[in-house]
Amino acid sequence: MGRIIHSALLLLCAVAATDAAADEPGARKWIEEAEASYDRVESYTTIVHKQQRVAGKLLPEETIFLKFRKPFSLYMKWIKAPYKGSELLFATGWNENRVRAHRGGLLRFITRDLDPGDPVLMKGNLRPVTDIGIGPLIKGVAASVRTAIKAGELGFSEQGEESVYGRRTQVLDIIFHNEETWGHSGRRLVINQDVESKILIRIRIYDRDDQLVENYGYEDLDLDARLEDADFDPANAGYRF
Secondary structure, rough: HHHHHHHHHHHHHHHHHHHHHHHHHHHHHHHHHHHHHOOOOOEEEEEEEEEEEEEHHHHHHOEEEEEOOOEEEEEEEEEOOOOOOOEEHHHHHHHHOOEEEOOHHHHHOOOEOOOOOOHHHHHOOOOHHHHHHHHHHHHHHHHHHHHHHHOOOEEEEEEEEEEEEEEEEEOOOOOOOOHHHOOOOOOOOEEEEEEEOOOOEEEEEEEOOOOOOEEEEEEEEEEEEEOHHHHOOOOOOOOOO
């Protein structure tokens, strides 16, 4: 009986390795397309839809207007409840690499300068603000997928097209057979890649129980936005810092 079980396990491992090898070309192709497309982007604006499961609880979706410019400058304004009116500004090398932020509502007059990993900013968040945006998303997913390919632990499939935020997207389904490869709480990613631009415009992350852990979407994405220094200046007349 022991030999039969051992043989069956070897067969399952061989099948998994064969499936992973078959997934390699498609997975590598879409990663390279997404990276190449993002490399050509200098700045963009978008409406970010963000939802996370923190301490076992799925929090309400946040809706944020975001401006981004390379190398890494971002301005964020929450445009819907629960944090409507909150603003955040960060630019590499500015303000001692600290975030300047304030809440909306009655707390809008209290502006603070905080490290990106400060507990105040991390409360109710799985990632620091320096992980927000399309670039960190592509970089993180690409690194994990390549690690999984190398280890023979990737499941990858294309699930056809889907309209997201009025854009034609290709749906990509990714399974990490070893959760440590992804390095976060999820083991399955469902990604929507814009057919025209090849940019990833939505990603949903699920845990081993298929519960949604993280959901990020980028609506009204303008990859040709021309942003100036004033867009990342707290003295901007349109901001309330």
